[in-house]
Amino acid sequence: MRKVYNKIESVSGNVITVRAADIHYEELAEITTRRCTSLAQVIKLEDDLVSLQVFAGSRGVSTNDEIRFLGHPMNVSFSEDMLGRIFNGSGVPRDGGPEISESVIEIAGPSVNPAKRIIPSRMIRTNIPMIDVFNSLVASQKLPIFSVSGEPYNELLARIALQAEVDMIILGGIGLKFDQFMYFKNALEEGGALNRSIFFMHLASEPIVEGLMVPDLALAVAEKFAISGKEVLVLLTDMTNFSDALKEIAITMEQVPSNRGYPGDLYSQLASRYEKAVDFEGSGAITILGVTTMPGDDVTHPVPDNTGYITEGQFYLRNGRIEPFGSLSRLKQLVNNKTRDDHRAIMDGMIQLYAQYLETLEKRSMGFRMSSWDDKLIKYGELFESQMMSLQVNIPLEEALDRGWSILAECFKPEETGFRTELVKQFWPKKEEAEGVAHGEN
Template identity: 55%
Template sequence: MLQKTYENIDSIGRAILGIKAKGVHNKELAEVIYPNGQKAFAQVIALDGDQVTLQLFGGGFGVSTDCKIRFLGKPVQVGFSDDMLGRVYSGNGQPIDGGPELLSDMIRVAGPSINPVKRLIPKDMIRTGVPMIDVFNTLVRSQKIPIFAKAGEPYNRLLANIATQTDADVIIIGGVGLKYDEFHYFRQRIEEAGSKNKTIMFVHTHRDSIVEGLMVPDLALAVAEQFALQGKNVFVLLSDMTQWSDYLRQVANAQDQIPANQGYPGDLYSQLASRYEKAADIEGAGSLTILGVTTMDDVTHPVPDNTGYITEGQFYMKDGYLELFGSLSRLKQQVNDRTRPDHRSIMNAMARLLSEAEERVKAQKFGSVKDDYSLRLLDYRKTFQTELMDPFRYLELEDALDLCWDTLAQHFKKEEVGLSSKLIEAYWPEKGKFKILKEMTHE
């Protein structure tokens, strides 16, 4: 294919370049050739007649009007292979772990999502080892869900723990705007846990080009989709999608687009949706699940506000804990009636009692909490927060459910918990009985 080279660049911005060219396609990859012979890559992001706008992967630094542009006639691609497992790549898909570059089996980045006809109804649980997720807001294969958190919350530590504790076949971590110590923590945690052989990392640090940051989710999801088509259950962890949206805003502003809410582009919803909608349980193949961090000041911020319309619930992190009432997995009812017979009932009972306890906390401010049951509710709340809300405590689902029964028995009588006599007979931790039950469950 003839690759035509153009000169006479019209405009250069921080990460944007404009030039007149014919026969160019949207999302086409281009090569920027410097006067000294060095080369860099760019991608077509807008077309207006013959006027072409390109996004510079390495930023606009050093680009001058005497550079040449060669359009390559293909979209952005990344090499794919099972050999990617255990590797670390930058935001432009280049290896940064000292290993070889993949140049065969190239796949398209940011292609269309899986045909809805080929998607299955989500039906299987993903184990994370986090009680507040596994017990109270169960994660389901092919679900798309964010962690809402304020900046400074330990969400990256939580993602690293989930990456090492999940039962997914392949874990792909996409880091956008990571600090170096956060990047180092991910690598160290994964290596220490022995999960390296099933993990791939695409990392953009805060020092790298913003365009490379924009590419991270697309690279991670393109590779994840290929593994899913091979029959693997793939779990993609993205952090931070608010930072990614901020990069999107910077590029849109550089293009002089008319800004929408708080300066974000008018197509923010579509941009986020096109990434999250990659999540799918694929007929005759595997699955792709997405858990993305969305930092925020409050839920009215444009990024979490739009994200909430796209995803199937959210996990809410506050003061280092995963909140019960701020979190919601809209798909949990599809799986938690098939995990253990008591799962759904104990989940509802624990949540109801915690809600009662929160009412007592409000009443306590007026000195009206003195009765024995109310005081036990307040003690139950403390135990719940200490034993179950800690997102960094690892527990298998069965052990977490057993802990729920232990917590109820510690603070309440059988008739106070609102559970059926059949479940109480089977699971209430009476002396000697509970130990046998746990042994049977693990067998």
């Protein structure tokens, strides 16, 4: 029986201090207040003075509330029974189902030995052409979706969760609005993907510190499944909220802030999560997609900036579309030579033409006269946007490549596109087919 303490020395922000002995660093405690029972974690030890970060927040904490130390750090269960279940930021079920307490694992475990890592080689198909064709997602990759508030980034994540060619999805929500939470739940339920998903959901209405644990919980569970051979995709939204939670704790602890109030270890904190993405040789892999909303659409803001240095590329979600410029999958070269012969050519060629289309638009807006080439580009650009870029488009890679050729054939003569002759011979559609597809289904 562990000792119970009931004399809180100080309360500051969401951090409380008590005097206690024999306490381990990062150990958990349970604090029972008038309002609720919450977990708290040891974040500093100084002689017998123990600082704890209270997950449910310090509102309503009385100086004589009971604190019971649990003697172990933050844990999470790991079992097949977790599939289809929804947990909160402390790992407690929030779907009314039974608690899962078997095979408990420690979260935020050691990092993978670089000598055991391998060069990534498997593509994850999502049926979203802007990803599959232009910036292929690769197993063990870590990629952020850079976006701004109001963009449909959660809708994009839900679609990826439904369609990605993986064994299971672990969705971590940090500071999620209630309607977004329900949206995820319903979308995955309706899409029939709930039984291959695990949710760790922290809502915006809950104290922000509780959200801090979400990435670690999600990744610890993902790691176990990956080692047992599963291809796991971890989706995190929104990592800016996570960073803000770090900032809040750092300021409460009177740490010296480095950049716009964020703690100096923001990079290391983010990296230790994102670097959990790994391909375990001979078994499964963890792939991470995280949403990072950019305050003020500013990519030099500390959160997207540090994230960009950590991740292997980024998707820019703007105006409801994945931007072809700026978006980059650093690992795509490792997989897109193994799909279809025309993959790389379509990837480069279509984007170059789209860039020319944007130049033409600029020219048009400045009142220059449009040449017949400009007209072709405008037709091309519009088709490209509606039939490739639109997030409504939902087709496998091969179909997307075929559609690419159709769009090209609809607008240009082969020699105008700059494609290699052999490819044109092999893939350029005959006239009738081209018209059928470009006007046809969407």
